[in-house]
Amino acid sequence: MSIITPIGNTVLLHVCCGVCLGWPVQKLRDEGYCVVGYFFNPNISSEEEYSKRLGAAKKMAKTLEIELIEGEFLHNEWLKAIAGFESEKEGGKRCEICFRIRLEETFKKAEELGLKKITTTLTVSPHKDFDVVSTVGKGISEKRFLPVDFKKEDGSKKTRDLAKRNNIYFQNYCGCEFSFR
Numbered sequence: 455m456s457i458i459t460p461i462g463n464t465v466l467l468h469v470c471c472g473v474c475l476g477w478p479v480q481k482l483r484d485e486g487y488c489v490v491g492y493f494f495n496p497n498i499s500s501e502e503e504y505s506k507r508l509g510a511a512k513k514m515a516k517t518l519e520i521e522l523i524e525g526e527f528l529h530n531e532w533l534k535a536i537a538g539f540e541s542e543k544e545g546g547k548r549c550e551i552c553f554r555i556r557l558e559e560t561f562k563k564a565e566e567l568g569l570k571k572i573t574t575t576l577t578v579s580p581h582k583d584f585d586v587v588s589t590v591g592k593g594i595s596e597k598r599f600l601p602v603d604f605k606k607e608d609g610s611k612k613t614r615d616l617a618k619r620n621n622i623y624f625q626n627y628c629g630c631e632f633s634f635r
Contacts, residue, residue, distance in 0.1 A: 463486055463487045463488060463571070464487065464488040464489075464490060464569050464570075464571075465482060465487045465488070465489055465490070465569070465571040465572065465573055465600060466490050466491075466492050466560060466563060466564040466567065466569045466571070466572045466573075467479065467482065467489050467490065467491050467492065467572070467573055467574065467575060468492055468494065468556055468557060468560040468572065468573070468574035468575065468576070469491045469492060469493045469511050469515075469522065469575050470495060470507075470556075470574070470575050470576055470579075471495075471507045471510060471511060471575075471625060472507065472509075472510025472511040472512075472513060472514040472617060472622040473510065473514075473613060473614060473617040473622055473625070474575035474576070474578045474579060474604075474613055475491065475511060475514040475515065475518065475575055475613070476514060476518065476612070476613045476616030476617055476620075477578055477604055477609045477610075477612040477613035477616060478573075478575045478577075478578055478602070478604045478609075478613070479491075479518045479520060480518075480612075480616075481602065481604060481607075481609065482573070482602070487571075489518075489520050490520060490521050490522075490523065490567070490569070491511070491515050491520050491521065491522040491523065492522075492523050492525060492560055492563050492564075493507075493508055493511050493522060493523070493524050493525060494524075494525030494526075494556055494559050494560060494563070495507065495525075495527075495556065496526075496527060496528040496529050496531060496532035496555065496556075497529075497532055497552050497555075497556070497630040498527070498529065498630070499529070499630055499631035501527070503625070504527050504529075506625070507625065508524060510617075510622045513620070513622060514616075514617065514620060514622055517620050523563065525559060525563065532552070532555060532630075535551055535555055536548050536551050536552065536630075536632075539551060540632050541632075542632075544581065544633050545581070545582075545583060545586075548630075548632060549582075549586070550586055550590060552630070553574075553576065553586065553587050553590045553591075554590050554593075554594070556574070556576075557572070557574060557587075557590055557591050557594055557599075558594055560572045560574070561594055561595060561598065561599075564598070570598060571598055571599075571600045572591070572598060572599060572600065573591075573599065573600040573601070573602050574587060574591070575604065577602060577603050577604045577605060578604035578605060578609050578610055578613050579605075579610065580605060580610045584601075584603040584605065588601040588603075
């Protein structure tokens with residue numbers, strides 16, 4: 455496990471992929487936060503895709519000079535948790551369950567590291583509903599979840615542009631086999 459020393463306003467940033475990492479880190483820094491990344495994505499459908507996304511996140515984290523902690527790849531447990539919701543359309547109940555799983559684990563990691571705040575790169579995606587992600591995060595811990603809509607201020611474009619400049623792997627779906635269709 456990584457050892458970090460929380461300084462000032464350190465926030466644990468849940469990282470869904472390398473593309474989505476760029477603008478959120480810059481935005482949080484502009485707001486006075488020290489950022490530590492946490493890559494936890496049991497929703498990703500295959501080990502090959504997981505490795506590509508983790509590699510891209512590591513590359514972007516290095517470029518941004520932040521520490522990136524890797525969580526466990528628990529896809530089978532994720533499949534059990536979303537069972538019965540496989541046919542939901544993108545943005546439905548399955549996604550809400552998925553957000554909860556990832557944010558709960560991020561809160562656990564923050565607790566383990568002694569960090570008070572968490573947020574997520576999920577809100578930079580134009581395909582993720584800020585209100586749903588924020589409601590899930592605040593439902594877990596109103597005091598500790600930092601609700602930032604990274605799409606604002608043209609954040610989705612800024613993060614894509616930064617990823618392109620750094621030759622970061624782009625994916626065209628959220629990661630789960632059900633969104634792929």
